[in-house]
Amino acid sequence: MHRNDPHKGIRTVLYTAVFLLLLAAGLTGFPGNNILRYGFRILLYITIGEMWNLLSGYAGMTSLGQQAFIGLSGYTLAVVTTRYGLPYPLGILLGLLISLAAAFLLSLFLLRIDGMYFAITTWVVAEALGTLFMSMTYVNRGAGMTVTAEPYPRIGRLFVMALLLCSLSLVLAELLLRSGYGLGIMAMRDDPEAAEAAGVNVKLAKRAVYIFAAGVTALAGSLFFLNKGTIYPESGFDIGWTISMVFIVIIGGSGTIEGPVIGAVLYVLLSEYLARYPGWSNMILGAIAILMILFCPRGIVRFSPRPKDHLTKAR
Amino acid sequence: MTDVFRMENIKAGYGDFAAVEEAGISIPEGAMVSLTGTNGSGKTTLMNVAAGIIRPSSGRIMLNGADITGMEPEKRVSAGLTLVPQGGRCFARMTVEDNLITGSYDRRARKKSRDLLEKVYDLFPGLKDKRFQPAGTLSGGERQMTAIGRALMSDPSVILFDELSLGLAPLVVKSIYERLKELNDKERISILLVEQDTVRAMRMSDYSYIMLKGRIVLEGKPGELSGERIREAYFGVK
Amino acid sequence: MYILQAIVNGILLGGTYAILGLGMSLSLGIVRLTNLAHGEYIVLGAYTSMLLQAWLGIDPFLSLVISVPFLFLAGYLIQRFLVNKAMKNGEEPALLVTFGISVILKDAMLLVFGADARHLSADYGNVTVNLAGLGIPLLNILLLILSGTSILLLHLFLQRTYTGRAIRAVSDDAGAASLSGINVGNTFSIAAGIAAATAAAAGLCAGMKWTWYPSSGGRYLLIAFVIVVIGGLGNVGGTFAAGMVFGLIQAVGGASYGMLISYVFLILILTLHPHEAFLRFSDKRRKTCEEGIMQEPSVAREDQNASE
Numbered sequence: 001m002h003r004n005d006p007h008k009g010i011r012t013v014l015y016t017a018v019f020l021l022l023l024a025a026g027l028t029g030f031p032g033n034n035i036l037r038y039g040f041r042i043l044l045y046i047t048i049g050e051m052w053n054l055l056s057g058y059a060g061m062t063s064l065g066q067q068a069f070i071g072l073s074g075y076t077l078a079v080v081t082t083r084y085g086l087p088y089p090l091g092i093l094l095g096l097l098i099s100l101a102a103a104f105l106l107s108l109f110l111l112r113i114d115g116m117y118f119a120i121t122t123w124v125v126a127e128a129l130g131t132l133f134m135s136m137t138y139v140n141r142g143a144g145m146t147v148t149a150e151p152y153p154r155i156g157r158l159f160v161m162a163l164l165l166c167s168l169s170l171v172l173a174e175l176l177l178r179s180g181y182g183l184g185i186m187a188m189r190d191d192p193e194a195a196e197a198a199g200v201n202v203k204l205a206k207r208a209v210y211i212f213a214a215g216v217t218a219l220a221g222s223l224f225f226l227n228k229g230t231i232y233p234e235s236g237f238d239i240g241w242t243i244s245m246v247f248i249v250i251i252g253g254s255g256t257i258e259g260p261v262i263g264a265v266l267y268v269l270l271s272e273y274l275a276r277y278p279g280w281s282n283m284i285l286g287a288i289a290i291l292m293i294l295f296c297p298r299g300i301v302r303f304s305p306r307p308k309d310h311l312t313k314a315r
Numbered sequence: 316m317t318d319v320f321r322m323e324n325i326k327a328g329y330g331d332f333a334a335v336e337e338a339g340i341s342i343p344e345g346a347m348v349s350l351t352g353t354n355g356s357g358k359t360t361l362m363n364v365a366a367g368i369i370r371p372s373s374g375r376i377m378l379n380g381a382d383i384t385g386m387e388p389e390k391r392v393s394a395g396l397t398l399v400p401q402g403g404r405c406f407a408r409m410t411v412e413d414n415l416i417t418g419s420y421d422r423r424a425r426k427k428s429r430d431l432l433e434k435v436y437d438l439f440p441g442l443k444d445k446r447f448q449p450a451g452t453l454s455g456g457e458r459q460m461t462a463i464g465r466a467l468m469s470d471p472s473v474i475l476f477d478e479l480s481l482g483l484a485p486l487v488v489k490s491i492y493e494r495l496k497e498l499n500d501k502e503r504i505s506i507l508l509v510e511q512d513t514v515r516a517m518r519m520s521d522y523s524y525i526m527l528k529g530r531i532v533l534e535g536k537p538g539e540l541s542g543e544r545i546r547e548a549y550f551g552v553k
Numbered sequence: 554m555y556i557l558q559a560i561v562n563g564i565l566l567g568g569t570y571a572i573l574g575l576g577m578s579l580s581l582g583i584v585r586l587t588n589l590a591h592g593e594y595i596v597l598g599a600y601t602s603m604l605l606q607a608w609l610g611i612d613p614f615l616s617l618v619i620s621v622p623f624l625f626l627a628g629y630l631i632q633r634f635l636v637n638k639a640m641k642n643g644e645e646p647a648l649l650v651t652f653g654i655s656v657i658l659k660d661a662m663l664l665v666f667g668a669d670a671r672h673l674s675a676d677y678g679n680v681t682v683n684l685a686g687l688g689i690p691l692l693n694i695l696l697l698i699l700s701g702t703s704i705l706l707l708h709l710f711l712q713r714t715y716t717g718r719a720i721r722a723v724s725d726d727a728g729a730a731s732l733s734g735i736n737v738g739n740t741f742s743i744a745a746g747i748a749a750a751t752a753a754a755a756g757l758c759a760g761m762k763w764t765w766y767p768s769s770g771g772r773y774l775l776i777a778f779v780i781v782v783i784g785g786l787g788n789v790g791g792t793f794a795a796g797m798v799f800g801l802i803q804a805v806g807g808a809s810y811g812m813l814i815s816y817v818f819l820i821l822i823l824t825l826h827p828h829e830a831f832l833r834f835s836d837k838r839r840k841t842c843e844e845g846i847m848q849e850p851s852v853a854r855e856d857q858n859a860s861e
Contacts, residue, residue: 062645064652109824116587116644120778121823127775128816135813239771243656246649279664286656293646293653294638366732392734404729406722417718421734425715469734 019167026160036159040227042268043162047169047220048241049248049260049267051213054173057254058182059209060189062115064242065122068106068129069099069214070221071236075133077222078145078231088149092222099218103211111206123239130237144232147225158227165223169216174257176212181205243282244271250289253299262300318377319344319505320365320396320473325374327364333372334360336529342473345503347496349516352526353549358509359401361526362477366398367391379472393421395472401481403462407451411442414450414461418468427470435464438494456487463491467498475507480515492519513545525549558687563804564797565689568697569758571796573773574780575704575789576748576755582786583724583744584632586640589651591777592770593658594749598624598756599765600666602673613673613757614699620753628749633742640741655770662767673760696758701793703754707747708789720744772812779815782822 022039025031031039048066056062073095080091106125113121134142153161176182187195188202196202225231244267252263267285274281292299321341328334335357342348352358363369365376367388376384378396386394406414415435419428436443439460445453450461459479466474476495480488496519498504510516517523517537525533525548533540533548573595580588588594598620605616631654639647680691711717722730723740731737759765759773776799784795802818803811 056645062648109820112824116648117823119645119648120587121820124775124778124816124819124823127771128813128820131813131816135810243652246652250649279660282660283657283664286653286660290635290650290653290657293642293650294635297642297646368728368731387736388731389734389736392732397734398732400729400732404726404732406725406729408725409718409721413718413721416715417722417730417735418733420715420719420722424734465733 022163026156026163029156033155036155040159040162042264043166044220044223045264045267046261047166048217049245049264050173051217052245053249053254053260055213059185062119063122064119065126066217067237067241068126069218070241072099072102073218073221074225074231074236075139077225078147081148082146095222096215096218100215103214107207107210126237130233133233144230146230162223165219247285247289250292259299317344319379321377323375325364325371327360327369327371334529338531340524342505342507345505347499347506347520348522349508349520350524351510351513351516356526357529358526359477362398362475362509365475392469397466397469397471398475399462399466401478403459405450405458405461408449410447411450411461412446415464415468418465421469424470431468435467455483473505477509559804561687563800565693565697567797567800568700569762570780570799571793572700572703572755572758574777574792576751577777578781578792580745580748581781583720584741586647590655590658592774593655594752595756595773596770598753599760602757603671613675621750624753625746625750629742629746632745637738637741659767659770670764670766672764704789704793779819782819
């Protein structure tokens with residue numbers, strides 16, 4: 001996290017080892033399908049949680065509408081593979097491109113809006129997309145679509161794809177934050193005017209973060225629906241995606257890279273455990289999130305002062 | 316004479332920074348006291364401490380013999396202490412009369428609200444003509460009068476004025492000062508004037524404090540403070 | 554003739570839309586917080602009326618006598634014990650807390666009432682009044698009267714009472730309000746309680762007009778947003794007019810496209826004039842209080858600069 005991390009070498013070795021171990025596990029299928037299925041979900045939730053964290057925790061853009069990109073990419077995958085009978089990698093690629101394009105277009109007007117209103121507008125956009133897909137015959141309206149692939153990828157394969165996506169997004173996020181850009185982004189969150197005065201191109205930095213997060217979230221969405229096999233407007237554009245991202249980041253600690261990793265593991269295990277009590281799981285997750293916001297706003301990975309405080313004091 | 320309001324050994328600030336290093340003032344009953352000092356000397360911070368907006372890190376605040384150091388701002392109003400903040404800060408979208416009535420929100424003042432409103436209009440007849448106009452549309456002087464009126468509506472025993480004259484034309488200030496003198500004489504309301512302009516505020520007051528860099532550097536009755544001593548205080552030769 | 558009828562009904566329904574937006578307008582205008590649980594409050598109001606009708610056999614309109622205080626209390630307590638605390642840490646934590654409350658309420662209602670579609674019915678639900686050749690449902694007229702009355706009462710409350718003035722004062726300048734003896738936190742809670750109380754009436758209107766599910770809150774919340782954005786923040790009269798406009802959009806656009814049109818409309822307004830739409834008045838002062846009523850940052854900075 002810090003530029004002069006004394007354990008940098010050790011960490012790199014450790015992370016690479018973990019990555020290789022997981023890669024081997026996925027390729028051999030050794031841990032068994034059940035474990036891999038858990039692992040697949042955890043990796044994807046880490047990815048989307050990390051992206052929401054990048055938006056909200058680092059760049060100060062709290063979005064409630066990231067499900068727009070999950071829905072878009074999921075539907076693209078379904079349309080490409082089922083309606084046109086093309087291979088699924090093409091569907092994933094196209095989903096990514098469409099989401100990037102959508103994110104660019106949206107950024108043109110979303111970035112004019114701040115704070116709370118940004119959050120609401122992103123949510124309205126996602127809802128509007130859901131409503132649109134609900135009434136479009138091209139995507140079978142509310143009846144949903146299936147994803148077809150021949151042969152259908154096995155869980156080991158999906159796990160490896162999720163692992164690659166997750167690692168790549170973590171590395172890219174880390175690089176982004178370490179770059180001059182990253183410092184600018186954080187300065188921007190703490191005081192946009194001061195950041196601007198200090199020469200950070202706030203608009204450009206925000207746009208870059210927004211589009212990057214949208215692209216990665218879209219890829220995660222494709223993998224989710226590749227695994228699931230069917231998509232409906234209510235599942236693609238579900239506000240539940242955002243609920244999980246918020247939970248993961250709040251629990252783990254926003255504005256840290258490690259936070260969402262722990263948050264995602266807890267989220268998947270907890271929601272798996274709570275699945276035994278149907279109906280209660282979201283309530284319990286919601287209550288935990290509220291308690292965390294009120295009593296432990298920095299999340300469980302961090303007991304040191306917020307980076308925010310450091311920055312403000314340093315100024 | 317007993318002190319109606321007293322601040323003792325106040326230290327306060329923001330984060331690690333202490334804007335008020337060590338300051339104490341007292342206002343005898345029915346007196347008009349001035350507190351002057353340059354911009355940034357800590358006057359406004361001291362006033363925010365007095366009103367309860369900022370908690371002091373040490374020191375004690377007494378009002379009518381009771382310790383109010385830890386009291387919430389709104390409860391201080393109820394106890395008889397009101398601050399007219401810099402610029403007055405009227406409720407811009409509310410009418411003048413609604414601004415005034417809001418001043419007697421506190422239960423104790425509510426009972427007297429009708430009489431108090433009458434008094435405010437007697438004091439500032441100009442406000443009565445504009446009572447149904449939103450305060451945001453008034454001139455600076457009228458807004459300041461509305462703010463003073465709003466403070467009076469809480470039936471205070473002490474009013475603190477933070478930079479009353481800021482941004483107002485000298486004639487307007489003069490007329491407002493005259494009204495304050497009237498209040499002080501007739502209603503026996505104790506007043507603290509916090510100003511940057513030492514001479515004018517001191518001329519008005521029975522007792523004066525001069526604050527610099529977070530400390531009270533000089534105090535006394537206006538007659539006892541010679542221009543030389545004031546200049547000395549200001550230029551730090553102590 | 555058909556179009557004329559649609560327009561008349563659109564305007565009558567405008568009352569229902571207006572009351573959906575009323576609570577949101579209050580909480581945004583006064584507490585300056587988007588209460589993402591407001592839609593769930595409305596659904597909760599509808600269920601409350603439904604239960605009262607089922608248990609006590611009372612008319613849905615009469616059930617307001619109980620559902621209004623009940624929702625007031627719920628809104629007040631949630632604001633007082635959860636949201637006010639989160640607001641001290643900033644706008645976004647508070648927003649996320651209301652988001653959490655929304656999730657909890659939605660699933661709690663799903664658990665208690667099941668996923669079935671519900672509807673509030675009364676004998677006069679299908680009566681049609683013939684006015685100048687137009688068949689107008691009596692229900693639409695009653696709903697317009699209810700919402701008009703609620704809005705008028707609220708307006709009078711805000712204008713004429715000490716608490717109403719305190720609410721407006723806090724929305725104007727919370728710091729100055731506390732210097733005038735007003736407890737800002739408590740005033741926020743009362744305003745949030747009132748906003749929730751309007752949700753009881755809104756739930757009744759929506760529940761008599763349409764079917765609802767435990768998950769309908771999001772839809773209501775979005776409608777509320779559109780109304781607030783069209784009508785202006787904390788502007789009670791504007792909210793009423795906005796309801797009419799929205800009713801007309803729905804009447805002309807039809808059920809699903811009407812909704813889509815309003816989404817696009819909302820996004821457009823938010824994009825083109827985010828600040829004009831929401832913060833039409835002196836907002837800088839309010840920022841002071843969002844960072845905690847106890848702080849006066851501009852002053853702090855001034856003092857700091859001068860002494861450095």
